Each structure stands twice: as structure tokens, then as C-alpha cells.
Amino acid sequence: MTDEQQQRATPEVAEAVTRPASRRGPQLIWLIPLVAALIGGGLAVNALLQRGPTITISFKTADGLQAGKTMIRFKDVEIGTVTAIDLAPDRSSVVATAQLSKTAQDLLLEDTRFWVVRPQITGSSVTGLSTLLSGAYIGVDVGASKKSGRAFVGLETPPIVTSGLPGREFVLHTGQLGSLSIGAPVYFRRIQVGEVVAYALDPGGSKVTLKAFINAPYDQYVTASTRFWHASGIDVTLDSSGIKVDTQSIATIIAGGIAFQAPPSLPVTEPAAADTAFTLSANYAEAMKPPVTEVQRFLLYFDQSVRGLTPGATVEFRGIPLGEVTAVGLSFDPDSITFRIPVEIAFYPERIQAELRKGSAPANAAGFSRTVLDTLVKRGLRAQLKTGNLLTGQLYVSLDVFPTAPKAAVDWKQNPVVLPTTPGGLVAIEDKLGAVAAKLEQIPLDKIGKDLQATIENADKLLAGINSELIPAARTTLQDASQVLSTANGALAPDAQLQQNLRGALSEVSEAAAALRNLANYLEQHPESLIRGKPEDEQ
Incomplete structure (x- = not known):
């Protein structure tokens, strides 16, 4: 293989070329923490903006309250949470600190009421059963004051009547509370129209003052002449018509109650104003007695x-x-x-x-x-x-x-x-x-007894003398009378001579009567014969 072929078989390798370093901006990865910080800051700012006021509520005990868990509800809507529970400085109560939402700020008035909603069973009602599963919570009832508040004293029992409920409240004075309690029903013609909302002993201790709330529209039936009375238990009346048993309802037998009505004989008047005071009588009969304005002792x-x-x-x-x-x-x-x-x-x-x-x-x-x-x-x-x-x-x-x-x-x-x-x-x-x-003591009974005894003895002697003397003489007289009657019977017999003589005499009397009758007839026909006599031809 030639050098030229080897060069063709070997691949070309790029040569490294040095370039000058370029100035680039921050890496994109650093934007993520920045964005997260911005979002967190925005959420924090939003939380601060949405955060409502902090309030304190004092209760006698912390029963049912837990920091971080117990909610504050208004009309079943959560508006806050209890954040801390501390003992009061004087150790007489506990102070619950709660953080509310911003929307609840308008609810915090001076007379706003707070209470712990727990299961509660009374003689007239059963409330708070839902808290058995969800736990206790703090209820709210908004007041009517125009001033706001941040420190409140909680109620130990839920209020019977909340603000905004139509109706009127009346004051009742009585000598005995009896079986009445908060929540006891108030009846009008056996219809429950209200409840007892409060009671307290008068400062002098001689009477008890109650407050009863009557729901609308039944509050219009409370007038100046209306009478209130205890309707607790059973009213038994015994009179000439028999035994009468009266009660308002089964609830009044257990928990007591109050009834009211105006006397039928009085005219209908205008409805009474709120907080009008009335006397709570012991029963219906006492309530319907005529009012007393004049007393003479x-x-x-x-x-x-x-x-x-x-x-x-x-x-x-x-x-x-x-x-x-x-x-x-x-x-x-x-x-x-x-x-x-x-x-x-x-x-x-x-x-x-x-x-x-x-x-x-x-x-x-x-x-x-x-x-x-x-x-x-x-x-x-x-x-x-x-x-x-x-x-x-x-x-x-x-x-x-x-x-x-x-x-x-x-x-x-x-x-x-x-x-x-x-x-x-x-x-x-x-x-x-x-x-x-x-x-009777003045009557001489002894003397009368002696005289009576003597009279009886004399009567006995007289009867003894009658038996010895009078009876034989009476027997002889009866025998003589019997003989006379026998003789009379013989003389009056049909065949006796006396009877025959009587018949003959009667016959002659009849003939004489007939002759006289003929003579009378002749003289009636010939009256002149009394002077001239009887004619010769008739003689």
C-alpha cells in the first residue's frame, strides 16, 4: 500500500481551534429559586393581607378546646382557629387566643357572644350531637353594638335565642323557680311559642326574675292584661263535676314550662312592649283571679x-x-x-x-x-x-x-x-x-222511771182483778144473750104463728088500701055524691 492509499484510508481529524472566551449572562437554573422566592413572598404578603384580627376568649375551663384544632364557626362557616390556650394570671379561668379571617372582622363587636358547642342533653332538648364526631368548636353570635372588641368572655352554656331572631323578650317575677330552667318551653293555647332564656335571684332574695323570649308572630298575643303561670307537672282539680287532670305537654311534666293567656272577660288591648314585667302565678286558677288594687285588712x-x-x-x-x-x-x-x-x-x-x-x-x-x-x-x-x-x-x-x-x-x-x-x-x-x-240532764229520769214502774204494777193488779171478777160475769151475760137470740130466731121462723099473723094483717091492710083507692077514684069522678049521696040506680 502506497503512502497515498494510507492517507485515503485514515479519516480526517478536525483540528482544535482556540477561540476567545465570550461573556455570557447568569445561568437559567438560578431563575428557579428566584421565582420560588418571589412566589413565596407574594403568598406571604397575600397571607398578611388576608389575615384577620387576633382575639382572646376567656372560659372557666378548657374542656373540649385544643390549640391548632378547635375551630371558630359562624353559621357553620369556619372563620378562625384557636392558636393557643393559656391559664389566666389569676388562675380563675383560661384564655384562648384565636386567629380569625379578615372576613370576620366585622363580627367582632363588644356584645358578640362566644361559647363552646358540646353535646348537651337537657329535659327539653338535645343539642351538639354532631360534635361527637367532629369535635367541639366555638360558636359565635354577633351583637348589636357599634363598638368593636378584641377581648371577650365566653358563655358557659349556649344561648337559647340568638340575635336577629324575630320576637320579643319579657320579664317574669315569681316567688319560686320550681322545675323551670333555661330552655323551658313557653306555651300559648298548648302551642310552644317561646323559651326561658335566663333567670336570676333578686338582690333581696325574696323573688326570682326570669326572662322569656316569645317568637314572632306569637309575641303579639302578649298584652298588658296577659297572665303567666307555671305549667309544670300535672294540675289535678277535684270539684262537684269530678276529677280534672290538666297538663300542657309531656315535656312540661319532665322539665317544666310556662303558659300565658289573657282572661276571656277582659277586652283585647295592644301588644305589650319588649321587657314588660309580668307576675308568674303558681297555677291557672291563681293567674285568672281579678287584679287587686284595693286591699282592706x-x-x-x-x-x-x-x-x-x-x-x-x-x-x-x-x-x-x-x-x-x-x-x-x-x-x-x-x-x-x-x-x-x-x-x-x-x-x-x-x-x-x-x-x-x-x-x-x-x-x-x-x-x-x-x-x-x-x-x-x-x-x-x-x-x-x-x-x-x-x-x-x-x-x-x-x-x-x-x-x-x-x-x-x-x-x-x-x-x-x-x-x-x-x-x-x-x-x-x-x-x-x-x-x-x-x-236532757235536767229531765228527772230517775223519778220518771219510778213512776213508770208503779204504773206498770198498778196495771198488772187491775188486769188481775179483771181476770177474776169481770170474766165470769161476761161469760154469764154472753149465755143470756145467746138464749135471747135463740128465742128471736124461733119467733121469726117462716112457720111461726107470728109470721102467719103478720101475713094476715098485711093482707087486710092491702084490701083496705084497695077500697080506699076505689073510693078516691069514685069521688074524683062524682064529687057531688058527697052532698047528694049515691044515686038510686047505683044503689
Whole structure:
């Protein structure tokens, strides 16, 4: 192989050529961190712009709360998260710090309410069951204040009524709370129209104040004349028509409740304003009693036992309630060494629709005038105790007019004024029985017994004499009478001579009567024969 062929067989190798270094920009790979940093910065700025306010909520305990997990919800929409839970400086509560979204800023008003939603079972409702799976969360109820806030005190129980719910709230005053609680139902004609939202003891401790919310449109039925009463449990009434059992619903038997209604006799008035105060009565009968504006107090003294007479017992006039007993006591008179039982009553004269209250000179504002009351007492007005229930022995005070009652007068010197009384009920019966027994004791039963014994002995002697003397004489007389009757029977027999003589006499009398009849007929036809005689031809 020649050199020329070897050169052809060997491939050509490019020669390296040196070039001068060129100035190029930064590499594209460095743009990736830069873009990431820009995106992160943008997200951070956006997060800062979207970040809402931070608030603190204090609760008594942190039960159900977890930092970083417990959500804050408004109308089931998450608006924030609890970020931290700390103990308050005074260690009386816990403080939960929460971060809210920017959209929730307008919800943070001074009177906005927060509470922990947990499963809760009461006598009238069951709430928060969904939290068994999702966990507890903090609920929000937006207030109506115009000022914003950042520190709040959480509620320990969920509010019964949230803001914006149509209706009105009313205040109720009662002496006993009974079985009522927050959430207890309020009924109108057996329809649930509201709930009890709060209650508290009055500062003096004598009454309990409740707040009841009535939903619209039922709140318009609450007027100035509306009456509220306890509808808890079962109301059992025993009267002349039998036993009556009344209850609003099964829920009121368990958890209690309230009912309201206006008396049918009163006219319909305008709806009451919100926060109007009413009295919560113990039952329907007490609620429907006429209102009392005039009260006249009297004092009654009784010498008999008042067992069964308690404060609150009615004062009636011929079956019409006109007042009630307010106090029952015991007094001792050292001068006469006797005990007396004073009973104070409250009399409501406005319940009497009398003509004296329509004239130009009616009773004064405190009740009956002195003249009218003195006149009634002179006519026999008295107070007495009567049994209202034979089973329980309950007593009541009855006012009535007793024309035959002993004379008495009103004692105007004492305060309250003292009205005269008269024994009543079993005491009157006992007095009558005692009088009868006293009269019976005056009867000489021993002397009457001796006289009666002597009379019986004399009667025995008389009967013995009759048996020994009168009976034989009577027997002889009967025998003689029998003989006379036998003789009479023989004389009156058909074949007796007396009977034949009687028949002959009767026959002759008949013939004489016929002759007289013929003579009378002849004289009637020939009256002249009395003067001339009988004609010769007829002779």
C-alpha cells in the first residue's frame, strides 16, 4: 500500500481551534429559586393581607378546646382557629387566643357572644350531637353594638335565642323557680311559642326574675292584661263535676314550662312592649283571679281550733271569693287568762259590684265606709270558719249575715279593724249537741222511771182483778144473750104463728088500701055524691 492509499484510508481529524472566551449572562437554573422566592413572598404578603384580627376568649375551663384544632364557626362557616390556650394570671379561668379571617372582622363587636358547642342533653332538648364526631368548636353570635372588641368572655352554656331572631323578650317575677330552667318551653293555647332564656335571684332574695323570649308572630298575643303561670307537672282539680287532670305537654311534666293567656272577660288591648314585667302565678286558677288594687285588712278572733286554716285560704261571702287569709297567730290575754287566735285577712272590696259603689257617696278608696260596715254588722254580718274539704280538713273563712246572732260591733280602735265572729262548722254542731245534752240532764229520769214502774204494777193488779171478777160475769151475760137470740130466731121462723099473723094483717091492710083507692077514684069522678049521696040506680 502506497503512502497515498494510507492517507485515503485514515479519516480526517478536525483540528482544535482556540477561540476567545465570550461573556455570557447568569445561568437559567438560578431563575428557579428566584421565582420560588418571589412566589413565596407574594403568598406571604397575600397571607398578611388576608389575615384577620387576633382575639382572646376567656372560659372557666378548657374542656373540649385544643390549640391548632378547635375551630371558630359562624353559621357553620369556619372563620378562625384557636392558636393557643393559656391559664389566666389569676388562675380563675383560661384564655384562648384565636386567629380569625379578615372576613370576620366585622363580627367582632363588644356584645358578640362566644361559647363552646358540646353535646348537651337537657329535659327539653338535645343539642351538639354532631360534635361527637367532629369535635367541639366555638360558636359565635354577633351583637348589636357599634363598638368593636378584641377581648371577650365566653358563655358557659349556649344561648337559647340568638340575635336577629324575630320576637320579643319579657320579664317574669315569681316567688319560686320550681322545675323551670333555661330552655323551658313557653306555651300559648298548648302551642310552644317561646323559651326561658335566663333567670336570676333578686338582690333581696325574696323573688326570682326570669326572662322569656316569645317568637314572632306569637309575641303579639302578649298584652298588658296577659297572665303567666307555671305549667309544670300535672294540675289535678277535684270539684262537684269530678276529677280534672290538666297538663300542657309531656315535656312540661319532665322539665317544666310556662303558659300565658289573657282572661276571656277582659277586652283585647295592644301588644305589650319588649321587657314588660309580668307576675308568674303558681297555677291557672291563681293567674285568672281579678287584679287587686284595693286591699282592706281586718282582724278576726276565734276561740275554736284553727287546724287546717293556713295563709292563702280563701275568704268567701256565700261562695264568692272576696279575699284571703294572710296570717294566723296566737295571743294571750293576761287579764282574763285566756288564749285567743287572731286571724288576719285581706279583703278586696273592688270585687263587689254593689250599688253603693256607683252612687254619689261610695265607699272610700280603702274599702267599705265606716257607716256601711257598722250597718252590716248590726244586721248580723259575721265571720266564721267552715270546712272546705272533708278529706284534708282544710278550712276557710266565710262571711255571712246571721240575723239571730248576738249583738256585736266593729272595733275601730285596733289596727287592723276587728270584725266580730261566730262559731261555725263542727263547733256550732257541738254547741247544739251540748245544749241538747244539758236539757236532757235536767229531765228527772230517775223519778220518771219510778213512776213508770208503779204504773206498770198498778196495771198488772187491775188486769188481775179483771181476770177474776169481770170474766165470769161476761161469760154469764154472753149465755143470756145467746138464749135471747135463740128465742128471736124461733119467733121469726117462716112457720111461726107470728109470721102467719103478720101475713094476715098485711093482707087486710092491702084490701083496705084497695077500697080506699076505689073510693078516691069514685069521688074524683062524682064529687057531688058527697052532698047528694049515691044515686038510686047505683044503689
